[in-house]
Amino acid sequence: xxxxxxxxxxxxxTLSLAACGSSSTEPSGSTPASGEETETVTLKIxxxxxxxxxxxxxVKPILAxxxxxxxxxxxxxxxxQNTVVDEGEEDANYFQHTPYLEQFNVENGTDLVSAGKIHxxxxxxxxxxxxxxxxxxxxxxxAVPNDATNEARALQLLAAQGLIEIDPEAGLSATxxxxxxxxxxxxxxxxxxxxxxNTLEEYDLNVINxxxxxxxxxxxxEDALVSEDAASDFAxxxxxxxxxxxxxxxxxxxxxxxxxxxxxxIQDFINExxxxxxxxxx
Numbered sequence: 107x108x109x110x111x112x113x114x115x116x117x118x119x120t121l122s123l124a125a126c127g128s129s130s131t132e133p134s135g136s137t138p139a140s141g142e143e144t145e146t147v148t149l150k151i152x153x154x155x156x157x158x159x160x161x162x163x164x165v166k167p168i169l170a171x172x173x174x175x176x177x178x179x180x181x182x183x184x185x186x187q188n189t190v191v192d193e194g195e196e197d198a199n200y201f202q203h204t205p206y207l208e209q210f211n212v213e214n215g216t217d218l219v220s221a222g223k224i225h226x227x228x229x230x231x232x233x234x235x236x237x238x239x240x241x242x243x244x245x246x247x248x249a250v251p252n253d254a255t256n257e258a259r260a261l262q263l264l265a266a267q268g269l270i271e272i273d274p275e276a277g278l279s280a281t282x283x284x285x286x287x288x289x290x291x292x293x294x295x296x297x298x299x300x301x302x303x304n305t306l307e308e309y310d311l312n313v314i315n316x317x318x319x320x321x322x323x324x325x326x327x328e329d330a331l332v333s334e335d336a337a338s339d340f341a342x343x344x345x346x347x348x349x350x351x352x353x354x355x356x357x358x359x360x361x362x363x364x365x366x367x368x369x370x371x372i373q374d375f376i377n378e379x380x381x382x383x384x385x386x387x388x
Contacts, residue, residue: 113370118370141349146245148175149359151348152187152199155180156320157376157384161225161367162200164375168366174359182300184253185210190343191214191351198360200224201317203344205255221355222364223345225376226385227257227316231267239267239331246310256283259344260313261294263334278343316383326383335387346385358365 153159159180166176180194181187187199188210202210204220211218217317235248236242248269250260258280265272271287272277272280282294295309302314303322315327326333348364350357368370373386 126209126287133217138286146173146175147359148177148291149198149363150155150177150179150196151179151363152179152196152201154184154187154188154317154321156317157225157227158200158317158381160371160379161376162294164372165366168369168371169359169362172362174362176363186298188214188216188218188349191218191349197357198348198350198356198363200346200348202349203255203346205343206253207347209254211228215351218349219348219352219355221386222348222367223352224348224367226336226341226345227314227383228245228326228330228333228336228340228385229256229263229315229344230319230326230329230333231263232306232312232319232324234306234309234312239311241336242269242290242310242345245293247295247303248292249295249297249305249309249312251302251313252296252314254279254281256299256315257296257308259334259340261285263332264292265314267332314344318384325381327381336382341387342383369385 110244150314151162154161160177162176162178169176184201186208187201190196191199198221206217207220210216229240236246248264251257255278258276260271261272261280261282261284264270269292270285270288273284273286276284297305299315300318302312302319303324308314311331314322314324318369319326319329348360348367350360354360368388375384376384
């Protein structure tokens, strides 16, 4: 009998302790207690080295405070950066403007979209064998980017200087075939955009994207003979964007990234670092 009572008391004590323990356990999915660390989210982004990756490096500590680990991978070529996002290797990219993205989608059957406009890089005309626009001789050669949207942009910049005339209907799709007047018989040499800063002295003039000019050691604010007007419609049309696969533009980490890139801290960094060759868009 004594053994039976002892066993009963032991069982009662065990049940009592179990009940007390269960009452203090948080339900599944509840908000962590104050002070607990939240899980870090990894956000992978492809970017051109300059200025995009440099700007993103300044964003990393801002996102880290929000529990987002920004992993930046740099690429020198344009197309691969869209391919790796489309295939899911990267969550986003930051290197291009909307016309380039739209053309890429058409040509490759992809569905990438803009998550936000970040900055504008005025395209410029740089000297090569010829030092000034006024010294340009008959039959001179001018290097321009060979991708569709940037070539049209380069041709429109040449037209704005009175060097050529372009069919007004061509607009942002202009090619050398749309040149309607070429009084100096200029030869348009189409090259991969990244190569032009490396071949300056091979051509009389060179039309270069600011990011590649910077990578090539040029200072767009000082070395360009003329540049696009940063206050023009080009600034919005050719604003560099953060691009993602369609349906992910409102993902919390993507929204946080765009907001950080629009922050005053990052705008100040862009203005102070690039002196007008990169212009932030709020």
